[in-house]
Amino acid sequence: MNPISFITQMIRIAVPYLFAASGGVIAERSGVISLSLEGYMLTGAFSATLGAHYSGSAWIGVLCGMLGGLIFGLIHAVASIRYRADQVVTGIAINLLAIGVTRFFLKLAFASSSNSPRIPGFGGDLRWHGFDNPLLWLGLLLVPVLAFLVYRTPYGLRVRAVGEHPEAAKSLGIKASAVQYVAVAISGILAGLGGVFLALDQHQFTDQMTAGRGFIAVAAVIFGRWDPVRAALACLLFAAAETLQIQLQGNQLIPSQFIEMIPYLLTIVALAGVVGRAVPPAALGKAAE
Amino acid sequence: MTGNATVTGNRDDFAIRMEGIDKTFGSVRANRGASLEVRHGEIHALVGENGAGKSTLMKILGGLQKPDAGKMVVNGRDVTGWSTSDAIAAGIGVVHQHFMLVPTLTVAENIVLGMEPRSGLRFDYAKAVAEVEKLSRETGLAVTADSTVSDLSVGEAQRVEILKTLYRGAKILVLDEPTAVLSPPEVKELWGVLRKLRESGGTIVLITHRLDEVIEISDVITVMRAGQTVDRLKTSETTPALIARAMVGRDVVLSSRDEASALGTATQEMPAPPDSETGFHPSDDMTSAIRVNDLVVMGSRNTRAVDGVTFSIRPGEILGIAGVEGNGQSELIEALAGLRPIHSGIMRVNGHDVTTEDVSARRDYGVSHIPEDRHRRGLILDYSISDNLVLGLQGDYSRRGVLNGGHIEENAESKIRKFDIRPPSRELPARALSGGNQQKVVIAREMGRAFSILLASQPTRGVDVGAIEFIHAQLREARADGKAVLLVSAELKEILALADRVAVMYRGKLTKVMPIEEVDEETLGEYMTGTRSESAA
């Protein structure tokens, strides 16, 4: 196994996770449960495809993808903050909705139930192993940016305060619900970008192309204990396992299904506190008024 | 400025003037025409029993609640119904009874939250730390700016709360029960800080019900009772007894046995205690229905909420526990009911050691329990009256795992009739009943079955006068039937009217146990507020 090809492949696999998990971190730190990352990714991928297809520009696709993720993020925000709906239910509903909406409009726009035509995208030069994709660099850059946002800006401080103790934040005149709206909107955009990466990297949209990556991102958020850097490391770890599975294929040392389980098993173990308890933000799931 | 507080004065001198404040939550009228006048540069104590409406009045002042009616003026400006941010901007700082601190953030982060020092996009944490340290030095409120709040002691956490308000330039500081969680040296330290703030021109409103503290620190006292402002006193001209009387109401007659019977609707004779004397016989194990030895119960924050309590109650006796709330009464009752683990000590019921038994087993040994919070523990609000009447007895009302609907309905019909629960429709959810009728459901369940010991915690809280009389009559009847009753109440009046012996609980200990004949309210008040203490036998 070639270490360079291992690392490059791992990073390519990790980037969508990095985007989505970053979105998950900021939303959950503000106290809003984010099981809807999968849905944001899928709409992001599809909107990017629409944008790139009709404009002929990958960058317009990026913007459209961000918008798609944002819209679904706002649906989640309105349902769970304004209407105080159960955040687990809305999250799952958004995932179902995203599958339905993308399929319906895939059929409407491209008269196909499986995939879009080839669209403009990024990368593709084999010598670069995908590193000529600007979104890949954006995804890697996102980790320090998010860590800065969460730990080094006034907004980040407020996010952390609202997710832990919204009443305390409110008693100081902070509009806790506004903090949450912004956080969920950011999470929609970021996870949407994760989907954009997939679509533009593969130069097309395929039905359910996110294939559970949003849930791996959820696992990374929890395994990373709601910390941007640790969550990013979790993404890399999960991506490494996947890369191993791909590169070992044919060589049936460990069945692929067992490698698939790794992120989820690790997350369960982390939640049960077998090695250092993963403690969620104290007010997670409670909408601030 | 200091020392010359007068009760009357130029209206413009007032830092705060609140008049005719009304505030209703659901069916509870927390404030009715309450008023408060605080002059610049004074330490003003706001006292009253639990539920007198002090905290609500201060929440209105701090902008967390809007008044239904009334007017409030701060520094000469009409600010009725303002918001939290308005109040902060106008220099009002509220230190809540339950700390409003984010445990995962540092001291400096908590203090600057909402008005963070910035450099560019960045939150300038170093500057925040520097500013907090400077403020800490200036005010003498010692904190470590960089430590995480969850690691702080209660005293430190409170200093952080005060610094939070001062960082926002507070000139008027409101402290809600600040000493409830402090150790005596921390209290002394707090007084030092408050005096210093007063010297530098600050105004302080202190909510408390510890009268020794009021006398020690305040200049002027406002007394609230049942949502209204009932008295305004100059501290130098009053005594704890006078304040206590104003808090409880002037109509209380000390040692009110005769009035007690008059209070009840039932005109039955006062049952004579089975023993001719009401004295305490620690050695007399055989005759006590419940006996507790050196009980220790841990509270939240891992403190000893109940710290070595010993008592016994004989059949046909009511032991009343008086005391300011938060001195371990709730933990004591929960531990006796089996809802909170007993850390050490022994509890016996009719001679059986039940220290390690669970709730159901204790119930089977004859322990009934009227919990202090019927909405949280005593009732399942969405269950019907019928279903609530068998809560805890569901095993007795089922056969081979299937509920016996017929028995449950019969039980409901008879209890509704016997305990006069209104409206008398057993299918109604408990939520739909008035407070008094909800409590009747609890009482019907707990006292309408075979039992020998009753743990009654705040049995008449939040119920109407008619229900109070009914509940008191029930408790007397239980005594006449030879039941042992442990009565915890924040209403001194209630204890005086019902108990055969009175124990005072202060900081987890029973500081005094005395027969009702020897009780006078003044001494009781002194024990309750910690001005006097004596280890109980």
Place this chain on the structure above:
Amino acid sequence: MSSRLRENLEEALFPPIVALLVALICGDLLIMSYGQSPATVYRLLLEGTWGNAYGFGQVLYKATTLIFTGLAVSLGIRAGLFNVGAESQLAAGGFLAALLGLGLSPHMPGIVAIVLCLIAAMIGGGIVGAIPGWLKVKYGAHEVIVTIMLNFVVLALLNYIVAAKLHVPETLHTPEIHNGAIPRLDAFIQAFHGSAANLTIIVALIAAALTWVYLFRSRRGYELRAVGLQPEAAEYGGVSVGATWMRAMILSGAIAGLGGVNYVLGYKSYYEEGFAGGSGFLGIAVALVGRNHPVGVVLAALFFATLSQGGLAIHAFVPKQMVEVLQGVVILAVAMSVPEVRAALRRARKPVAA
């Protein structure tokens, strides 16, 4: 009594009605975006489902699985637990039933074989349900995340076993079971010919009835609902919250697991990778719309099954994916209107004066 019933019904029915209206409007927009007439499409949808025996049989078949997963989710919610793991519990139940069916002698009486397979399905689902229950009671691990994560783990494990040991070459399914197959409805009513509807629907209805009895007529059900509504009051009533949660998760998993037989014993006679196909997640929608009441669950399962089968009926005019959008809309609308309706009704009903 009657006014009490009316109030309960109002609180239960308003949110789904609101949701249905919202969904209808969304549906109109989607249909028109495709240049079709909503009236025609809705008529086709009804005709293709309740309008003929085959369509109705398919609705019954799809509703059967959803009744089980809906009951499973609602039982958990009644205990204050959110079981998002019905998907893998369903698969595990189906798998164990198939495994037993493979091992049983074809000479054993069919009814005995079926009962044994049903028990196996319950055990399979129950085990998968017990794990998050145990992790919650013992370690305080949140059941939502654990059940979601466990879905992936269990499905991967089952896929491995099938792929490595049990599959028929060139397929993703096991060989056909030797015994335990549940008869199809068309064996009794010719008109159902071709539809997958089978007698598992009877098992589903019995399960709904038993769940109702358990929840509302048994001591354990009384305790379970108490724990779900007010755990502290339940504790006061001598109920062990942990034991109740454990019991609820095992039961919930067992009910979901039973749902696996609809496909495995009733339809294909083998276990196939991915047969659950989202029915577990849709169970959440069914429980939500059915307001966690067994009767509501049966009706909601029929509703979602109609949508799903109806998608096929209208596919010639509007992509069948429209119904997937509508499912999402219904769930969101119900979830958003439940707290609103409850608050509004509470405001309207002031406490009765003494």
